[in-house]
Amino acid sequence: MKFKKVLKIASIVCLALVVVVTSIIGTACGGSTDTDKTVKVGFSICYTGVAAEKGRPMGDAKLDCIKYINEELGGVNGYEIEVIWRDNQYDASKAATIINELMDADTLMFTTNSSAMMTASAEIANRQAFPGFAVFSTPALTNPPQHIYAQMPDYGDDWAAFANYFLENIWAGTGKPKMALHLLNNSTGAGAKAAAEALADDLGIEIVSIEEHDATTISEIDSITRIMAQEPDILYISSTPQPTSIIIQNAVEKGLYPGVTIGCGHASFTSVLVELAGADAEGVYGVFPTVNWDDSAPAMAKMTEYCQEYHPEHYGNMDYITSWAEGLIVAEILRLALENAGIDNLTPQIVEEQGFKKLDNFDVGGLHGPVSYTPGDNRLAKSVRVFQVQDGEIVPITGWVEAPKIPYQFD
Amino acid sequence: MDLPSGIRNYTYDRDMAIFRTKTHWSMLLILFVILGTLPLYLDNHWLSVANLIGITIIAATGLNILIGYCGQLSIGHAGFIAVGAYTSAVLTNRLELPFLVGLISAGLLSGFIGVVFGIPSVRVKGFYLAISTIAAQIIIIWIINHWESVTGGFNGIVVPPAKIAGITFVSQGSQFYLIIGIAILVIFFAKNLARTRVGRAFIAIRDNDLAAEVMGINLFRYKLLAFFIGCFLAGIAGSLLAHWIGFMNTENFRLTESILYVGIIIIGGLGSTIGPILGVVFIRLLEKGISFLAPTLESTFDLPAGFTTGIGPMVFGIVIILFLILEPRGLAHRWQLFKASYRLWPFSY
Numbered sequence: 014m015k016f017k018k019v020l021k022i023a024s025i026v027c028l029a030l031v032v033v034v035t036s037i038i039g040t041a042c043g044g045s046t047d048t049d050k051t052v053k054v055g056f057s058i059c060y061t062g063v064a065a066e067k068g069r070p071m072g073d074a075k076l077d078c079i080k081y082i083n084e085e086l087g088g089v090n091g092y093e094i095e096v097i098w099r100d101n102q103y104d105a106s107k108a109a110t111i112i113n114e115l116m117d118a119d120t121l122m123f124t125t126n127s128s129a130m131m132t133a134s135a136e137i138a139n140r141q142a143f144p145g146f147a148v149f150s151t152p153a154l155t156n157p158p159q160h161i162y163a164q165m166p167d168y169g170d171d172w173a174a175f176a177n178y179f180l181e182n183i184w185a186g187t188g189k190p191k192m193a194l195h196l197l198n199n200s201t202g203a204g205a206k207a208a209a210e211a212l213a214d215d216l217g218i219e220i221v222s223i224e225e226h227d228a229t230t231i232s233e234i235d236s237i238t239r240i241m242a243q244e245p246d247i248l249y250i251s252s253t254p255q256p257t258s259i260i261i262q263n264a265v266e267k268g269l270y271p272g273v274t275i276g277c278g279h280a281s282f283t284s285v286l287v288e289l290a291g292a293d294a295e296g297v298y299g300v301f302p303t304v305n306w307d308d309s310a311p312a313m314a315k316m317t318e319y320c321q322e323y324h325p326e327h328y329g330n331m332d333y334i335t336s337w338a339e340g341l342i343v344a345e346i347l348r349l350a351l352e353n354a355g356i357d358n359l360t361p362q363i364v365e366e367q368g369f370k371k372l373d374n375f376d377v378g379g380l381h382g383p384v385s386y387t388p389g390d391n392r393l394a395k396s397v398r399v400f401q402v403q404d405g406e407i408v409p410i411t412g413w414v415e416a417p418k419i420p421y422q423f424d
Numbered sequence: 425m426d427l428p429s430g431i432r433n434y435t436y437d438r439d440m441a442i443f444r445t446k447t448h449w450s451m452l453l454i455l456f457v458i459l460g461t462l463p464l465y466l467d468n469h470w471l472s473v474a475n476l477i478g479i480t481i482i483a484a485t486g487l488n489i490l491i492g493y494c495g496q497l498s499i500g501h502a503g504f505i506a507v508g509a510y511t512s513a514v515l516t517n518r519l520e521l522p523f524l525v526g527l528i529s530a531g532l533l534s535g536f537i538g539v540v541f542g543i544p545s546v547r548v549k550g551f552y553l554a555i556s557t558i559a560a561q562i563i564i565i566w567i568i569n570h571w572e573s574v575t576g577g578f579n580g581i582v583v584p585p586a587k588i589a590g591i592t593f594v595s596q597g598s599q600f601y602l603i604i605g606i607a608i609l610v611i612f613f614a615k616n617l618a619r620t621r622v623g624r625a626f627i628a629i630r631d632n633d634l635a636a637e638v639m640g641i642n643l644f645r646y647k648l649l650a651f652f653i654g655c656f657l658a659g660i661a662g663s664l665l666a667h668w669i670g671f672m673n674t675e676n677f678r679l680t681e682s683i684l685y686v687g688i689i690i691i692g693g694l695g696s697t698i699g700p701i702l703g704v705v706f707i708r709l710l711e712k713g714i715s716f717l718a719p720t721l722e723s724t725f726d727l728p729a730g731f732t733t734g735i736g737p738m739v740f741g742i743v744i745i746l747f748l749i750l751e752p753r754g755l756a757h758r759w760q761l762f763k764a765s766y767r768l769w770p771f772s773y
Contacts, residue, residue, distance in 0.1 A: 060718075061737055099715050105676040106476055107711065109669045113596060114469035129675045132580055136670030140585075140594060153579040198569060199675055203578030 051088075051095035052347050052359065055115030055123035055145075057130055062103030063228050064127055066254060066285055070327040071126045071148060071336035072098070077319045078340025085315075089344050090351045101125070105133035112137050121364045122146075122346065124339060128154055128168075128200045135161045144365035146393065148339050149280055151200035152207050155391035156421045162369060162391045164339055165302040165381060168204030168251050169211075170416035171278040174397045175300050176209075176216050178411065179247060183274055186246065193222040193245040193273075195236065195260050197252035201280050205251035211419050221245055230256045233263045241269050249276045257281035258289035265293040274298065279397070284329040287402055294402045298410075302397045303334045303381040305409055312341065312378020331407070338380040342393065345375050345384070369393075382413050390418050442615060459604055463597035471596035477708045478603035479664050484688050484700035485614045486657025491686070492694035493618060494650035495630030496545050497554040502681035503561035504655040506674065508534040508662025510568055510575050513583040513672050518574070523586040523667065530663035531656040537564070538655025545647045549633070561682055565674050580673030583666040593667070603664050610657055615697045617653070626650055630695070691747050693754025702755035714739055 059068030123145040131147035150163035196202025282299030350368035382396030508530035541560035628636035692703020
C-alpha cells in the first residue's frame with residue numbers, strides 16, 4: 014500500500030510537471046512564430062514507429078539542412094525558414110491530423126519521408142490544393158498528378174532502371190530471364206509490382222513468382238523455398254532495410270544466392286542493409302537516386318560536416334543524403350516563389366505555381382539528379398544510379414540513368 | 425442510479441430515466457451548446473483531432489460492448505473497422521452509391537463478418553478467443569490487399585467526401601457535426617443497451633457464462649449478438665474514417681491499432697458507457713501532447729535535431745503502466761468517485 018501511495022504521488026507530480034513545463038515552453042515559444050521575416054514549412058516525419066530506421070536519419074538530415082540554410086546562408090532571400098515538424102509515428106490517422114495542423118499553421122508547403130504517410134495526407138492536401146512532396150514515393154501518389162509531388166523517381170522507376178541494367182549488362186543467357194519479386198506488403202512493394210506488370214512483357218522479362226513480406230518479418234525461408242522452385246535468374250526486392258536483410262540472409266542460407274542476381278529498390282539500399290545483412294549482402298545490386306558518401310559533389314562537404322557534428326551515427330547512411338537534398342529543394346522552391354511572387358503574396362497555391370512548377374534543372378549540390386517540373390509528371394528528379402555492395406561498401410557502378418515516365422492506370 | 429441528497433423518484437418512468445434532475449438536463453444542454461459551437465472557436469487542426477476522437481469513440485464503444493459488457497476478448501477490432509471503411513469506400517467510389525447507403529452497409533457487413541469470426545466464441549474464450557480474433561484481422565487485411573480489382577490493393581482507394589441531402593461534408597467543421605452527431609447516437613444506444621434484457625444477458629455471460637446458461641440465456645445467440653453489435657459500430661467508425669481521410673489503404677488498420685483499442689477501453693474503464701469516451705479522449709490528447717512536446721523542447725533548448733523524439737513512446741508507455749497500476753478500473757471509476765463526492769458536497773465525510 015505504501016509503495017502504491019508513493020507511486021501515485023510520484024505520477025501525479027510527474028504529470029503536473031509535464032503539463033506545467035509544456036505550457037511554459039509553449040508560451041515561451043509563442044513569440045517566435047509571429048516574426049514576419051520567416052517562411053513556414055511543415056515536415057511530417059516518421060521519427061518513431063515501424064519505419065523509424067529510415068525516418069530518423071531522414072528527419073535529422075532535413076532539420077540539419079534547414080539549420081545550415083538559416084544559420085550559414087541567412088535563410089532564403091533573407092527570410093528564415095521556420096519549420097513546424099511533427100512525428101507521425103508512421104500512423105495514418107496521426108498523419109491525417111498533422112496535415113490539418115500544418116495547413117492551419119500557415120505553412121506554405123509540406124513534406125513527408127514515406128509514401129505511406131503521404132497517402133494518408135494526400136487526399137486532405139489535394140482537396141485544399143496544399144502542395145507537398147514525398148521523399149520516397151509510390152506511383153499511385155503522382156498518377157494522376159495533382160498537388161502532391163515526388164522528390165525522386167518512385168519504386169516503379171527503380172524496378173524499370175534495374176531491369177534495364179540487368180538486361181544490358183548482366184544477362185548472358187538465352188530467351189527471357191526469369192524474375193521473382195519479393196515485395197513489402199504496402200505501397201513500397203506495390204510500386205515495383207505496378208511497374209513490373211506494366212513493362213515486363215515489353216522488356217522481355219518473365220515474372221515467375223511474386224512473394225510478399227511484412228515489415229516486421231523475422232524469417233522468409235518459406236517464401237525463398239517457393240521462389241527456388243521457380244528457378245529464377247533474378248530476385249528483385251522492393252522493401253525496407255530490415256526485411257530485405259532477412260530475405261538476403263535466407264536466400265544465402267537456402268543456397269539461392271549466390272547464383273541468382275539480387276536487385277533492390279531504393280527504400281532498402283542503404284548502409285543499414287549492409288550492416289544488417291553483413292557479408293551475405295556482398296554482390297547485391299541496388300538502385301538509388303543519390304550519390305554515395307564521399308563521392309565528389311559540391312554539397313558533400315557541408316553535409317558531411319553537419320552530419321559528423323550533429324548526427325555522426327548517420328554517417329554512411331544514404332537516407333541522410335536524400336533528406337539533406339530534400340532540405341535544399343524546399344529552400345529552392347521557396348526561393349523561386351519569393352522571387353516570382355514576393356513575400357506578401359505567398360500562399361500555398363502561389364508556392365505551387367511559382368515555386369514547384371518553376372523548378373528547372375535545379376542542381377541539388379550534385380547529391381542526386383537535377384530537379385525539374387515537367388507538366389503531367391509530378392516526379393521532380395527523374396534519374397537514378399545502380400550500385401553494388403563490394404567489400405562491404407555500397408559502390409556506384411553506373412552514372413545517372415534516366416527513368417522515363419511509366420504509363421500507369423490508377424483509379 | 426444514485427441521486428443527490430434530498431431528491432427522490434416518484435414514478436418508475438422517472439426512476440428509469442437517464443437524465444432525471446434539472447442539473448442533469450442543464451449539463452446536457454451545456455454540453456450540446458459547447459459541441460455545437462466547437463467549430464466556431466477551434467481551428468482545422470483541433471477539429472481534425474476532435475473528429476479522430478469521435479471516430480475512435482464509436483469504435484471503442486463497440487469494442488466495449490463486446491469486451492466490457494459481454495466479456496468476449498477481441499484483438500481484431502481494426503480488421504472490422506477496415507471492413508467498414510472499405511465497404512463504404514467501394515460503394516461510394518466504384519458504385520457511386522449515396523454515403524448513407526455506404527455507411528449503413530459498412531455497419532451491416534462488418535457486423536455480419538464479426539458474427540462469422542465470433543462463432544468460435546461459443547467454444548473458446550479468453551486468450552483462445554483473442555487468438556481467433558487476431559486471425560480475423562490477418563485474414564481481413566489479406567483479402568483487402570489482394571482483392572485489387574475492388575479495393576485497389578496496396579495502392580489503396582480514393583474515398584469521396586460524405587454527402588447527405590446535397591450537403592457535402594468536406595471541411596473539418598462540417599465533418600465534425602456528422603461524426604459527433606453519430607457518436608452521440610452511438611453513446612445513447614450503448615447506454616440504453618446496457619439497461620435492456622440484452623445488455624443484462626451480456627453482463628451475465630461476462631460474469632459467469634455457465635450460470636447464465638443455466639438461467640436460460642442462449643449463449644450462442646447473445647455472444648454472436650455482441651459480436652454483431654460491436655463490429656457493426658466498428659464498421660460505422662470505419663466508414664466515417666474513410667470519408668474523413670479521403671483515401672484508404674491497409675496501413676490504417678495494423679494489429680497495433682487493434683491492441684491500442686483494447687488499451688483505450690481498459691484505461692477508460694471496462695463495462696461502462698463513459699469509459700470508452702474518457703479512454704479515447706485521454707489517449708488521443710496524450711498523443712497530441714507528446715507530438716507537440718518533442719519539437720518544442722528541441723527548439724527551446726536548442727537541442728540537436730531528433731534528440732527528443734524518443735520521449736514520445738517513453739512517456740506514452742509510462743503513463744499507461746502507471747495507470748494500470750494505480751487505477752486498474754479505469755478513468756470511469758475516477759469519474760464515479762468524483763460524482764459521488766460531488767453528490768454529497770458540501771457534507772461529504
